[in-house]
Amino acid sequence: MPSSGIFISFEGIDGAGKSTHIEALASALRAQGRTVVLTREPGGTPLAEKLRALLLHDAMDPLCEALLMFAARRDHLQQVIEPALARGEVVLCDRFTDATFAYQGHGRGFDLNTLATLEHWVQALPHGGVRQPDLTLWFDLDPAIAAERLAGARVPDKFEAQPVAFFRRVAAGYADRLSKDPGRFARVDAQGTLETVREAVLDACRTRPWWQEQAP
Ligand SMILES: Nc1ncnc2c1ncn2[C@@H]1O[C@H](COP(=O)(O)OP(=O)(O)O)[C@@H](O)[C@H]1O
Numbered sequence: 008m009p010s011s012g013i014f015i016s017f018e019g020i021d022g023a024g025k026s027t028h029i030e031a032l033a034s035a036l037r038a039q040g041r042t043v044v045l046t047r048e049p050g051g052t053p054l055a056e057k058l059r060a061l062l063l064h065d066a067m068d069p070l071c072e073a074l075l076m077f078a079a080r081r082d083h084l085q086q087v088i089e090p091a092l093a094r095g096e097v098v099l100c101d102r103f104t105d106a107t108f109a110y111q112g113h114g115r116g117f118d119l120n121t122l123a124t125l126e127h128w129v130q131a132l133p134h135g136g137v138r139q140p141d142l143t144l145w146f147d148l149d150p151a152i153a154a155e156r157l158a159g160a161r162v163p164d165k166f167e168a169q170p171v172a173f174f175r176r177v178a179a180g181y182a183d184r185l186s187k188d189p190g191r192f193a194r195v196d197a198q199g200t201l202e203t204v205r206e207a208v209l210d211a212c213r214t215r216p217w218w219q220e221q222a223p
């Protein structure tokens with residue numbers, strides 16, 4: 008149960024539909040009178056957006072990639088996410104740390120224990136505990152269908168250019184993260200039409216205690 012604002016992350020392989028549906032949820036929450044911050048990782052601050060450009064286009068070794076992801080996340084948490092939550096706002100974030108476990112961990116094969124250490128450093132809260140989303144919407148889609156949706160939709164970046172086998176490992180990584188913290192996750196079947204996926208996202212939120220709360 009969140010003590011201040013609400014932090015919701017959107018996760019899934021590239022092409023699963025996260026960016027398409029984040030706006031719809033933002034509209035629904037604004038209609039409840041809430042202030043919504045829409046943001047993304049890697050990115051969300053001037054510094055983190057510079058790191059994003061490097062991460063998405065420059066070749067680097069897996070440790071370097073993991074460290075830059077967490078460096079961008081640290082700045083994003085300090086400059087944007089924590090202040091917004093302290094003001095009682097809703098933060099909708101297109102990807103967060105589950106993506107690092109799924110992509111750098113399961114996709115690239117980087118050591119999961121090292122990622123867990125970085126997670127605890129970077130997301131440490133001042134009075135103890137580790138910042139995690141209150142809800143993570145995992146858009147689960149067959150990588151072959153995601154690849155079809157992305158084909159021709161945009162110029163692929165370093166990650167989007169990976170083969171389907173990479174995205175199968177990433178998807179397994181998300182399933183693994185869900186199994187370790189099932190209460191935080193809602194799995195959204197992303198294979199349906201835009202309308203059914205939109206309803207699935209809203210249904211996942213409706214079951215949460217904060218859904219009916221009035222804006223602070
Ligand atoms: N339910 C859906 N059915 C068919 N196409 C979809 C659906 N959801 C999204 N798309 C399309 O698939 C592509 C990838 O969606 P996007 O939201 O950018 O994915 P992501 O942000 O997860 O990478 C876009 O061209 C989008 O219009």
Ligand SMILES: Cc1cn([C@H]2C[C@H](O)[C@@H](COP(=O)(O)OP(=O)(O)O)O2)c(=O)[nH]c1=O
Nearest residue numbers: 021048049076102103106107110111166167
């Ligand atoms: C946050 C994060 C993203 N990524 C990757 C996944 C995506 O391929 C890429 C950028 O994410 P995303 O913003 O979803 O890209 P797009 O808007 O083009 O769909 O960064 C990681 O590998 N690790 C991470 O920790």
